[in-house]
Amino acid sequence: MQTPRFDLRPLAPPQRHQLAFQCFDALATGESFELVNDHEPRGLLAEFLLQRPGSFDWQVMEAGPESWRIRVQRTIGAPALRDGTRSGCCQCSCSGH
Numbered sequence: 001m002q003t004p005r006f007d008l009r010p011l012a013p014p015q016r017h018q019l020a021f022q023c024f025d026a027l028a029t030g031e032s033f034e035l036v037n038d039h040e041p042r043g044l045l046a047e048f049l050l051q052r053p054g055s056f057d058w059q060v061m062e063a064g065p066e067s068w069r070i071r072v073q074r075t076i077g078a079p080a081l082r083d084g085t086r087s088g089c090c091q092c093s094c095s096g097h
Contacts, residue, residue: 003071005034008041017044024048024056024072032073034061040068048072 006023008016016037023033035041040063048056055076062069 003032003034005036005069007036009036009038016041017047020044020072021047021051024052024074027074029074029076032057032071035070035072037068037070038066040064041070 004023006019008019011019020035027033035044037044045058048058055074057071057073057075059071059073060068061071
């Protein structure tokens with residue numbers, strides 16, 4: 001299966017981080033996706049370190065200057081909801097839909 005790739009460049013800045021977290025939360029352990037951005041996503045990495053510590057791997061696949069490509073992989077299990085299912089899908093193709 002090919003790793004899903006999402007181009008954040010056309011989105012408004014507030015939507016970029018929201019999409020990244022929604023897609024991450026929809027991943028099972030070991031699954032990943034790639035983000036494409038127009039700048040180094042240092043702020044997004046800082047948020048991941050704060051909000052999802054120890055649960056992800058962040059790999060820079062391409063480092064600018066016009067395009068940055070980052071692979072984000074879930075390294076520990078997704079949090080279970082009360083009904084026993086994984087946290088909800090972001091309704092985008094990141095979960096294979």
